[in-house]
Amino acid sequence: MKIKDFKLECYFGLYEFTAPYLLTQSDCESMRTEELLAMEPGAQEGYLKQWLGYTETWGDPDLRRAIAGLYQSMSAENVLVFHGAQEAIFGYMNVMLDPGDHMIAMYPNYQSAYEVANSVPGCELSKWYVRDDGEKWVVDFDELESLIRPNTKLLAVNSPNNPTGYTFTNAEIEKLCEICRRHDIYLFSDEVYKGLEMDGEKRDWMADHYDKCVSLGVMSKAYGLAGLRVGWLVSRDTALLDKVVKFKHYMSICCSAPSEYLSKVALKHGDALLKRNTDLIRENIKIADKFFEKYDYLFEKKPISCGPVAFHKLLIDMPVKEFCQMAVDKKGVLLLPADIYDMDGQYFRMGYGRKGVPEALEKFEEFLIENGFTR
Template identity: 75%
Template structure:
């Protein structure tokens, strides 16, 4: 298998741990092990006595039950745990796609959602574009149906979307699942930001609406616990899960026992962690909106309804990649240009999930002033 470079990770490899002002991060604010253990009585003592042997390939039984409770109609038997979300995506796509298959991927999207298809001979991937409507993003379901071919096997979506922040409404979730059912297609639903709804409407998990849907979740994004490296797939399609677990035997085999213990603690207090991160995002939106309101000649801002990322437009007459390069070199402010998503348009990703967003935003404004963009 020949895989193309993961552009986002290559870019972050240069700057993520050297640039002091990370204004593009897609995860939420993390916490220490001590802070997490303090949420649960007796957890610290139990953690110190955690056995460090192998864990079950499908995941810790209690962890799988806690994950299943996030859904409406799932049990622990519908849950397969992974070492982060990336492993789950890679395993699922390798199992599902083969020579001669066609898939459709929401676009822009996390690269691994479609890159496995590009690595398989005669496997085709079509892009279902998220459309820029000025102040917001939109999806065209008629366009989706027009992309379906006789050999289409799979649709891959991310909602809330990274990088645009676009999020399907519950009515749109039902419509998407109905289209998949009508054409007998598999649905891979990346929902790693589920739980960060900001405008009141709590979204359903897509796997609760369609048996051939695999729903992806992780502790990294909405919960802000990326260091745990614990993710999962949930589906009523046990035949597919059985295939994916056999592929997992060639990857991590099983998760880290301390990580699964800490993930269980986090999920027992999941709503508290999610509300903490929603509040951080809400406060950062206020600050960022004021920033953009001061510079309408430079930026076209996009609204966020769910999740910690937005994909704003640069209105200057210069390539957005050069603008982002200047920001990180001159002021240490890291933004993610649309080039990383193989897009020629003038967009850049901004993250709202960290507590230091106001500080990073102030440095970004200094950059604009010192470089005479204003």
């Protein structure tokens, strides 16, 4: 199998653990193991007694039941647990796509959601773009329908979207599922930021609306527990999950027993973790909004209604890639330029989910002042 380099991970490999001011991270604030265990009486003792043998390939039964409980119409048999979301995406796409298939991917998107299609000989890919209307990011469902062909097998979406922050409403989720149902298309729905709604509308999981939909979830993003490396696929199509689990036999085989234990503890207190991170995002947005109001001649701020990321626009006549490189080289402030997503335009990703955002914004402002970008 030949597959292109994962541009985002290559970029982060250079800077994520060396740049002191991370202003582009897409996950939420994490915590220490002891903090998580303290949320559940008796959890610390249970964790220390955790057996360190192999776990079930499908995932710990209690964990699968806990994940199923997040959905309206699922049981444990509808859940397949993975070693993170990346493994889930890679396994599903390899099982699903064959030569001669056509796939549509919401774009921009997490690279593995569409790159596997590019690696399958004779498999064709079309991009359904999230577009800038001058004020916010939007999608066009008529454009989506125009991309559908007789051999279209799969549509991959990501909502809340990384990097734009665009999020389908529940009415749009219904519309999306109806389009897929009418054309008999499988739907892969990356919903790793679900639960971080800030606009008053709690989104449904798409798999609850359509039998041929697979929903992707993970402990890393909305819950802020990336170190656990636990993700999942949920679908009513258990025959498809049976095929995917056989591909998993060639990857991790099973997940980490301590990680599954900690994930069970976290999901017992999932609402508290989501509220903690949503509140943090709200506070960071307030601080960042003041920053962008002050420098509205440098940046065009894009609003977000859900999730921890936004895709803002640089207004000056300097390539955004060069601007971001200058920020990390001169001040240690890490931003993510649009070319990482192979996108045109002066956009850069900013993350709102971590406690270090206020300090990073201060350093970003110092960078602007010290390098002559301010009036």
